Amino acid sequence: MELYDLIVVGGGPGGYPAAIRASQLGLRVALIEKNKLGGECTNYGCIPTKALIKSSLEGKSFSSAIEEAINASDKVREGISYLLKNNKIDVFYSHANIKENYDNFIEENNGLRSKKLIIATGSEPSDLPNIKADGQIIHNNRTILSLKELPSRILIVGAGYVGVEYANAFSSLGSQVTLIEVMPKILPNIDADISRLAERALKSKGVKILKNTTIKEIKEKREKYVIVNINNENMEFDSVFISVGRKTLLPNIKVETDEKGFVKVDKYLRTSNPNIFSSGDVTGNPMLAHKAFAQGVAAAEGVSGNLKEIDYSIIPSVIFSKPEIFSVGYTLTQANSLGIQAKETKLPLGGLARSVIEKEEIGLIKIVYDSSNRIIGVHAISTFASELALSATLAVKLKATLEDLSFSMPPHPTMSEALKEVAELALNRPIHYVKV
Numbered sequence: 001m002e003l004y005d006l007i008v009v010g011g012g013p014g015g016y017p018a019a020i021r022a023s024q025l026g027l028r029v030a031l032i033e034k035n036k037l038g039g040e041c042t043n044y045g046c047i048p049t050k051a052l053i054k055s056s057l058e059g060k061s062f063s064s065a066i067e068e069a070i071n072a073s074d075k076v077r078e079g080i081s082y083l084l085k086n087n088k089i090d091v092f093y094s095h096a097n098i099k100e101n102y103d104n105f106i107e108e109n110n111g112l113r114s115k116k117l118i119i120a121t122g123s124e125p126s127d128l129p130n131i132k133a134d135g136q137i138i139h140n141n142r143t144i145l146s147l148k149e150l151p152s153r154i155l156i157v158g159a160g161y162v163g164v165e166y167a168n169a170f171s172s173l174g175s176q177v178t179l180i181e182v183m184p185k186i187l188p189n190i191d192a193d194i195s196r197l198a199e200r201a202l203k204s205k206g207v208k209i210l211k212n213t214t215i216k217e218i219k220e221k222r223e224k225y226v227i228v229n230i231n232n233e234n235m236e237f238d239s240v241f242i243s244v245g246r247k248t249l250l251p252n253i254k255v256e257t258d259e260k261g262f263v264k265v266d267k268y269l270r271t272s273n274p275n276i277f278s279s280g281d282v283t284g285n286p287m288l289a290h291k292a293f294a295q296g297v298a299a300a301e302g303v304s305g306n307l308k309e310i311d312y313s314i315i316p317s318v319i320f321s322k323p324e325i326f327s328v329g330y331t332l333t334q335a336n337s338l339g340i341q342a343k344e345t346k347l348p349l350g351g352l353a354r355s356v357i358e359k360e361e362i363g364l365i366k367i368v369y370d371s372s373n374r375i376i377g378v379h380a381i382s383t384f385a386s387e388l389a390l391s392a393t394l395a396v397k398l399k400a401t402l403e404d405l406s407f408s409m410p411p412h413p414t415m416s417e418a419l420k421e422v423a424e425l426a427l428n429r430p431i432h433y434v435k436v
Contacts, residue, residue, distance in 0.1 A: 004030045006303055007107055007114040009096045009251055012039015013292035014280020014299075015120030016080055021300035022118075023087045030112050031089055032096045038077045039122050040281070041289040044142045048073045049165055050320050052145075056172035057322060062150035065173060069145055096121075096251050103275075116275055116303045119253060119263060120296060123246040123281035128157065130217045131242065137226055138218070138240045151175050151238035155228060157215065158243035159186035161319050164198065166241055168321040171205040178237070180213040180230065187319070191331045191379040193346065197362050198325060198381060248282050258284070268307040269299045277302050291315050316393045323362055324385040329377030329396040332368050341371045345426035347433060349382050352421065353413035358383045365418045367426060373402040380418065387415040395419070402426050 004027075008019045011033030019031045036043045051072035055065035084091055097108045098117065105117050125140035127133060135143040141162060154170050156163045159181035171177045179186070179202065186202075186209060187195045199209055213231060218240075220227040225238050248261040256264045256272035262284035269277045279295035281287045291312075298308040319325040335342035349355045349363030360383050368377030378392035395405060405423035410416040424430045 001106070001111050001113050002030070004028050004090075004112055004114040006030070006116045006118065006300075007032065007096075007098075007105060007112055008118045008120060009098070009253075010039065010120035010122055010280065010282075011037040011080070011084075011091070012120060012122045012280060013041050013289040014122065014278075014282070014296045015039070015118070016084060016296070017293050018118050018120060018277075018279055018296035018300040019089045020083060020087045021297045022303060023089050025300065025304040025306075027300075027304065029089045030092060030107075030110075030114070031084065032092045032094060032107065032110065032112075034093070034095045036077060037080045037084070037091070038073070040124075040141075041292075042076045042080065043073050044145075045162075046289050047076050048145055049141075049162070049169070053165060053169045053172075053320050053322075056169045062147075062173050065169075066145055066147065098251060098253050100254070105275075117253070117277070118296075118299050118303065119251070119255070119271070119276060119278040119282055120280045120292070120299075121249045121251055121282050123287060124249050125242070126245045126247045128215070128242060128244060131157075131215070131240070133242055137221065137224070137238070138242065140242050144239075144241055147239065153225075153237045154178070154239045154241060155180070155235070155237040156241045156243060158245070159183075159209070159211075160188070160243060160245075161317070163241075163243040164202070164319055164321050166243065167202055167207050168205070171202070171207050172322070176206070176208075178208045178210065178230075178235065180210045180215065182212070182214050184211055186211065187325070190319075190325065190327060191366060192333070193364060193366065194325055194327070194379050194381045197323075197364055198319075198321065201321070201323060201362050201381075246281065246287055248284075250282060260284070267309045268302050269295055269310075270302065286315055286317070288315060288317060311397070314393055314397045316389050318386045318389055320386070323360065323381050323383050325381045326385040326388050326392070327377075327379045328389070328393045329375070330368055331377060331379065332366075335368055335370070335376060340376065342368055342376060343426075344368045344377075345422055347418065347422040347425050349380075349418055351432060352415070352418055354384065354415050354417070355382065357413060365422045367402075367405075367419075367422045369402055369426065373426075375400050375402070375405065378419070382415055382418070384415040388419060391416055391419060 048069035051069040133140040277299040280292035316328040365380040
């Protein structure tokens with residue numbers, strides 16, 4: 001029986017950073033991964049989807065785009081393996097079979113023992129009640145990259161982050177895309193104005209969007225296509241992509257969970273068992289890799305006796321559509337619902353120098369601020385909206401004011417100038433914008 005200071009279960013964004021930080025803090029660490037290092041993000045999510053989108057915008061063929069996506073995943077996964085090896089972490093590829101033995105955790109499949117445990121087992125895609133992915137015609141994010149040919153007609157169920165990104169990619173590659181959403185707007189958790197502009201951009205690509213819409217079943221399934229009844233109309237599709245949320249993957253370990261099966265953690269990521277911490281998707285929404293990275297590091301610090309707290313109000317999100325969408329902090333609606341006396345200022349980005357260079361037709365930034373002019377939210381849709389991510393997130397985190405941003409000095413011509421420009425507009429002293 002091999003003795004370790006810590007066993008990390010799961011090698012994705014919530015797991016491998018935890019293992020690396022724990023090793024840096026002097027712990028002997030074992031990491032158990034049942035499939036591929038990198039988890040959902042590296043193998044089925046963030047990395048391959050962004051590579052697919054990049055290839056689609058470059059006009060590459062479908063087969064080349066799929067190959068590029070898979071190659072990107074492989075390279076990132078190799079990098080993670082290199083990092084773990086160089087941080088002297090022992091990696092075991094198997095299911096974790098954890099048993100408690102007094103004050104020890106015994107992992108029976110590999111003969112490991114430890115007093116501390118981090119659960120970072122991630123999540124998996126959810127199916128619809130009567131429609132399940134088969135990897136042939138009906139797909140989820142784990143099977144969609146196995147397509148051998150570009151579908152001429154694809155139905156995407158769910159217009160959240162993933163659905164919108166794939167709608168952009170497949171429409172750019174040449175598919176006829178139908179996107180349906182059960183809610184009254186696409187990207188339900190995004191600012192309403194940004195959502196409307198994202199919908200307009202998708203429609204300009206020929207994407208058919210149906211809101212307040214559900215499908216209960218596949219009416220007819222043939223060898224190479226399916227017939228789906230949507231709003232009393234029979235429609236044929238070569239492929240169906242289901243993107244309706246995720247469910248937890250939890251090993252047989254005794255910790256308290258919520259009604260959806262996600263691990264309950266306190267503000268320091270401790271579970272109901274004080275010797276078990278948890279990080280990543282298995283702790284619930286938002287299911288973002290950068291949140292998992294931060295949680296993994298914080299969990300490792302906690303295991304080492306240095307408890308860390310994460311501020312979940314400043315988790316940024318980027319949707320890599322065309323145009324890109326960025327959001328951090330509160331929308332005006334969210335702020336008002338919390339009793340915060342807030343205002344917002346919006347700036348169209350058509351006149352921004354970078355937008356002119358990019359010939360951008362759709363662009364908007366919104367800044368939300370409280371009664372002290374402190375920045376509490378930034379939301380944007382633009383070709384390079386992701387450029388705003390770090391500076392806007394820091395502005396919210398560090399409680400910057402409109403005055404602070406108005407006297408910043410972003411390089412010209414970049415999208416980061418939008419933050420300065422919208423702050424100036426909020427203060428009624430814009431330099432490059434005329435109020436009408």
